[in-house]
Amino acid sequence: MTTRKINPDHALYYPADTLGLEAEEMRRLGHKVVDLVVDRLMHKNVEDAVLTGSPADLMAVLGAPLPNKPMDPDASLALLAEVALRHQQRGDHPRYFARVPGPSSFAAVLGEWLGTGFNAIAASWAGGSGPATLELIVIEWLKQLMGFPEGSEGVLVSGGSHASLTAFSVARSVYGKGVVYLTDQTHSSLVRNLREMGWPKQHIRILESDENYKLSMECLTRAIGEDRAAGRRPVMIIGTAGTTNAGTVDPLHEIADICQQEDLWFHVDGAYGGPAAITQQGRQYLSGIERADSLVLDPHKWLFQPYDVGCVLVRRPGALEHCFNMNPEYLKDVEASAGEVDFRNRSLELTRRSRAVKLWMSLRTYGIERFRKAINHGIKLAEFAEAYLRSRPETWEVITPAQIGVVCFSLNNGTPRQHAARAKALSDSGYACVSSTRLKDRSVLRLCTINPLTTEDDIMGTIDHLETDIGCSTILGRNCS
Known part of the structure; x- marks a missing residue:
């Protein structure tokens, strides 16, 4: 393989940015983006597991006339971090169990x-x-x-x-x-x-x-x-x-x-x-x-x-x-x-x-050994969830046993409306998110436990909140009624 040396004189003829943002300003903003991302990842467990906004509210905050002149990039970054990117499912939240989560890692973010x-x-x-x-x-x-x-x-x-x-x-x-x-x-x-x-x-x-x-x-x-x-x-x-x-x-x-x-x-x-x-x-x-x-x-x-x-x-x-x-x-x-x-x-x-x-x-x-350990953790968490559900037979029935990170369960004599309502109330609370789905003609609730950061306490807390009347609970310091 041949490599070519960079001639520093060539850089004198061209600015760094195609449209004129100064290199030092890009460096400052780049450091700010890193801080925003790392700070958010360090505190993701206290965020809402999923947050959905209304079209009208989001458009009112994020929308504006087509910009003709430059706008403040710091203000734009704040809107992105605090509004646009906050209103979504948190696939890397330790209590996001719906669908199939996407708990990305630090090193992968760096590569991206x-x-x-x-x-x-x-x-x-x-x-x-x-x-x-x-x-x-x-x-x-x-x-x-x-x-x-x-x-x-x-x-x-x-x-x-x-x-x-x-x-x-x-x-x-x-x-x-x-x-x-x-x-x-x-x-x-x-x-x-x-x-x-x-x-x-x-x-x-x-x-x-x-x-x-x-x-x-x-x-x-x-x-x-x-x-x-x-x-x-x-x-x-x-x-x-x-x-x-x-x-x-x-x-x-x-x-x-x-x-x-x-x-x-x-x-x-x-x-x-x-x-x-x-x-x-x-x-x-x-x-x-x-x-x-x-x-x-x-x-x-x-x-x-x-x-x-x-x-x-x-x-x-x-x-x-x-x-x-x-x-x-x-x-x-x-x-x-x-x-x-x-x-x-x-x-x-x-x-x-x-x-x-x-x-x-x-x-x-x-x-790869760390990946193996992380995946094993997800498999074991689903098995723990199954065991915890089976320990409460007065409330829950396990419909499908834990299999590679997924377990499905039902309220005893639970109806589709009850399951959907409990899943929605839990999601609206911000504490956790689970799926309600159907297995053929059977309505079920479902946990997908593939996040390496999820703990057994997270599993128990989520099932406990599903079991209680969430509308009368206080979750993360918020009255959910």
Whole structure:
């Protein structure tokens, strides 16, 4: 590798900022931003777990006529920190248990800032060989962690939905169109992906999950047989490694066996649950994930990255480029050499920021053992929550046991309205946030416990507040009635 020395005389001809902000002012404001972020992260446990404002109120404070002249950047930063960025879900709050939290880490934030500050682009090798190398390295590390074989390839995208769309495009380029099999517990974005890709409704077979909310192998084999008998062509089975609702894992080895026997593409949605495979206990739940033809992960969930970064890994070498390759004249920079990758040819994104910087930075800073410990903590917290709920049988019923960081439960004889009301009251209080959802015809409450900062006291306090009449409680010093 050759490096070039910077000629200090060149800097004399150009100001640092494209639009004229002085370099020292940028330095001052940058330090202020760091302080705002670190101070906020140090005190996030006393913030509201989620805060939602009204459109009228937010527009009144944040809106204004289009600025014609410069405005005070300190005042603008204050509005961002105190109003705009305060009114959102706090995915890194230790008592944010709704959906799937996004508890990002310090080192990942640093990597994200540096990538943004250097205006890093990861579209072509010639345009960004350094960022492209980081992405290749990160993908290699993720392959190793997930047990994918040599030759597998991948790409970083915005999140699980885009990653699955990318994988489905590759599967179609290999197998063509045909029938796809999934369950009623599969994430709804995957059905949307198939529909928007032009899959006919009758070729999207949504099978009823079994009593454990997993893909029923009996239903699957019967459906495949029915479709073949009717002259339809099966092409893909979708398994889930950690359903959003209950954390359940489909029988991955059995699905992989059928895909091998029937010559079908095996896609696994491990957006939230996949990283649990790096732990000993998680690997027991997720055995078989390494046999997928395509696997989706969301590092902005259980790998503690700031939004956004998703990943798709594809077992077949060259399949991504075969599907997405585009090389018009205006994008041909120079002739490629061995080992060079143009990531614009691995997904639908052409302009691509470098999502690998933060993941590379945090994996190096913490080491994988610290990630394992953090993920294990989340698994154990869900098991603690289950045990605490079972210790109060007069109030609670556990509907699904703790599985890779998720547990679902219900008030005894609880109704959907009661569950929704309790979840809303808890959220409005600011103390914590949980989900109310449905498992088939059953209304449930749900905890997702993947934040390493969450304590057992946080779990007990949240369940206790759900158990009491929150409207008459005082939480964080606030009367919630």
